[in-house]
Amino acid sequence: MKLRLCALASLLCLAGASLAAGGEGLTTPVKLPAYDAARAACRAPIGLQKKLVFVQDNRREFMQAAGRGLEAAARARGLDYSVAFANNDPALMIKQVGGIATDKTGAMVVAPIDPPSLAPALKKVIGAGAYVGAIVPPPATTVLNAPQYLTGKVLADAAANYIRARLGGKAKVVLLTHDGLQFLAPRFTAMRDTLRTLPGVTIVADISPATVDKDGGYRTMKTILLAQPNIDVVLGADTVVLGALAALREAGKARPDQFLGGIDGEQEAVVEIKKGGSPYKASISLASSIFGYAMGQHAADWLEGKSIPQAMDILPMALTSSNIGDYERDTANPGAVYADPVRRAAYLKMYGNICFDTRDNYINFPWSSEAR
Incomplete structure (x- = not known):
């Protein structure tokens, strides 16, 4: 009604x-x-x-x-x-x-x-x-x-642009999802919709880790690597993608030209992005x-x-080398952001x-x- x-x-x-x-x-x-x-x-x-x-x-x-x-x-x-x-x-x-x-x-x-x-x-x-x-x-x-579809699309667009520019339009992709939680499912629908537009992309795994943390991502990626040892792109929440990165490194399968990207703007993901040569290329900030x-x-x-x-x-923001400094300043002092209507409106x-x-x-x- x-x-x-x-x-x-x-x-x-x-x-x-x-x-x-x-x-x-x-x-x-x-x-x-x-x-x-x-x-x-x-x-x-x-x-x-x-x-x-x-x-x-x-x-x-x-x-x-x-x-x-x-x-x-x-x-x-x-x-x-x-x-x-x-x-x-x-x-x-x-x-x-x-x-x-x-x-x-x-x-x-x-x-x-x-x-x-x-x-x-x-x-x-x-x-x-x-x-x-x-x-x-x-x-x-x-x-x-968060506007969940938009959040997933912002990350997927960054991955798609990278695949076209750096991987010749071809990639084996892993999606670490949370489809069991209906409220987050739209972000993964957006990722699939975007990747479907790239003929050279194959989603080799589309799976929800047992737990939404680093251990869940680590264990899931270890299993995936048994069947698919060469992965080009991994997308999901930062915490599970960071776990997947640990599994890739442990197996000797991490490469500088990979695109690992997550959602949440977690500090460890930010550190990886700032490194030279890390497979971790993007994080969508939900500050x-x-x-x-x-x-x-x-x-x-x-x-x-x-x-x-x-x-x-909470509005999604793609973190890049050009804006990470401002992001770190804002997240370190959220009271100042909340008190400033213009800065607050960029996030909330x-x-x-x-x-x-x-x-x-x-x-x-x-x-x-x-x-x-």
Whole structure:
């Protein structure tokens, strides 16, 4: 049904939206308007701790940087901050979120491992009035996503240009995907769409590693090399592609003319790109310290009763030797980026409004700004 936003007593109301019973939030996909920073505040939550917890899936650098941004924002706003590491264990994550609900923590940000199994626990936290920020999968007070198809296309275009210019239009390609996570699948659809336009390209492996970390990429590439010892291009998330690079080097199959490219702008990937002669040629930045800082600010705003975004894009940026210096400066000081509207707009785009009084309108569908 059509969503219509209207003002009523300075609060957001929803007319004609389909809200499921039982506090299920917005389950029908809707197109969110631009975030209105001037929206009036509402009541602040009562009886919750001024505390922000990051429920972190694993210790890959992308998430570590998000944590650094969250911690910096919490420190700036006077919130206690802690991290709950789930270590790729979905059952442990459910237990951690349950503990957050029990001790009345005021705000949390989560990187879900198994979104369907975690959803009931997150709904309880939201129902209690706490802020829940989610990195990609709902449910959440604020969903952080990237325009996933565009993100994959930016990386695939860089690889395609390299294949044409440096590899004579021919390449054996490995795609290390996350197709089991529907929210990230569009980035790999974009890669396949782009590579399909190159007649000389063969995708010799299109596979999801068991874990989204270096070990997962390393083990998967070791298996691939048994059947395909000569690989020209590897694409995926930085953390798994870095693991694949380790496997290639261990097998003596890494070459300066290869194109390894990832998504996330992880520090180790940046170091590789800056090296002369590394197979690692590109990383698509989803500047996690900057979005982490923004989510930490939103958590603090929520606890003060302010209206915050329902959703936020982190915009993809292809890192090159010409812009890595600026990128490293910005990610090292996310507070300065957040405080500068022009610099912030290069990384973040915000949508919708929600506050404590309208918390039942939390997003509970796979939100993307690219949805049509």
